[in-house]
Amino acid sequence: MAITFTNVSFAYPSGWRAVDDVSFTVRPGERLAIVGQNGAGKTTTVKLMNGLLKPTSGTVTVDGVTTAERTTASIAATVGYVFQNPDDQIFASTVRDELEYMPRYRKWDDAKRDERVARAARLGGIERYFDSNPNDLPLVIRKFVAIAAVLVGECKYIVLDEPTAGLDRPGQRRLVGLIDQLESEGVSVVTITHDMRFVAQTFTRVIAMANRHIIADGDCASLFASDELLRQASIRRPELAQLVRDLGLSDRAYRLDEIAALIPDNR
Numbered sequence: 001m002a003i004t005f006t007n008v009s010f011a012y013p014s015g016w017r018a019v020d021d022v023s024f025t026v027r028p029g030e031r032l033a034i035v036g037q038n039g040a041g042k043t044t045t046v047k048l049m050n051g052l053l054k055p056t057s058g059t060v061t062v063d064g065v066t067t068a069e070r071t072t073a074s075i076a077a078t079v080g081y082v083f084q085n086p087d088d089q090i091f092a093s094t095v096r097d098e099l100e101y102m103p104r105y106r107k108w109d110d111a112k113r114d115e116r117v118a119r120a121a122r123l124g125g126i127e128r129y130f131d132s133n134p135n136d137l138p139l140v141i142r143k144f145v146a147i148a149a150v151l152v153g154e155c156k157y158i159v160l161d162e163p164t165a166g167l168d169r170p171g172q173r174r175l176v177g178l179i180d181q182l183e184s185e186g187v188s189v190v191t192i193t194h195d196m197r198f199v200a201q202t203f204t205r206v207i208a209m210a211n212r213h214i215i216a217d218g219d220c221a222s223l224f225a226s227d228e229l230l231r232q233a234s235i236r237r238p239e240l241a242q243l244v245r246d247l248g249l250s251d252r253a254y255r256l257d258e259i260a261a262l263i264p265d266n267r
């Protein structure tokens with residue numbers, strides 16, 4: 001059980017090759033951040049995961065079945081995709097209708113619908129907005145409506161495109177809590193992000209992309225330790241990692257607890 005890319009390339013109809021010979025696997029319950037310069041191919045890569053795009057060459061399999069043989073709607077039951085801009089996703093005139101769309105489409109019975117909708121709304125912290133028109137809600141809440149609408153489904157893999165963009169601190173905390181909860185349930189979370197603080201706090205595995213290719217796939221410490229990889233991917237090292245490096249304490253520490261342990265006790 002996994003999402004597996006094997007030598008995947010993708011060219012848009014214009015002929016522009018956006019992803020070139022990419023191979024990697026996303027395992028159940030894993031959390032993975034995909035980072036890299038603008039135009040590196042990150043969004044194209046995650047759209048290949050849920051069949052929004054199909055490879056031009058190579059194969060993408062979801063739990064053993066190639067996406068080329070499945071409809072996007074059927075893959076979406078396994079791989080959920082939350083758009084960067086909630087307004088590209090939300091279409092219903094109340095939050096309740098938005099969350100109940102999928103159960104209706106899948107013809108779930110009322111008990112299952114109510115249970116899944118209530119859970120998703122609780123995870124997204126949006127219960128009190130059920131009867132609101134999403135257009136009347138602030139961006140932070142709309143982002144959680146979009147996430148909750150995907151969580152209603154029983155996806156084993158969830159893709160979040162730039163989830164922290166536009167989020168305030170409480171929103172970021174809620175997002176991290178939600179990712180923790182999904183991990184505990186064995187759901188994989190794949191995130192595209194430019195927010196290196198979020199990556200450092202929330203992810204252990206990170207894929208860096210540059211110029212259509214994967215240039216690194218491993219732990220955050222290894223990526224943050226390499227000036228060359230950061231340069232190629234146009235990524236800035238998180239402030240804490242840079243600070244401990246400048247102080248000569250460590251090349252690999254980047255989390256507060258690790259850094260605290262490195263500081264000599266001067267009392």
Ligand SMILES: Nc1ncnc2c1ncn2[C@@H]1O[C@H](COP(=O)(O)OP(=O)(O)OP(=O)(O)O)[C@@H](O)[C@H]1O
Nearest residue numbers: 012013014016018037038039040041042043044045
């Ligand atoms: N529909 C399209 N038709 C043609 N080219 C496209 C299309 N969508 C994206 N591209 C091009 O493919 C390349 C990769 O785009 P992609 O959106 O995957 O990059 P990205 O890494 O997600 O970038 P960003 O961080 O800016 O979102 C870019 O050069 C982009 O201009």
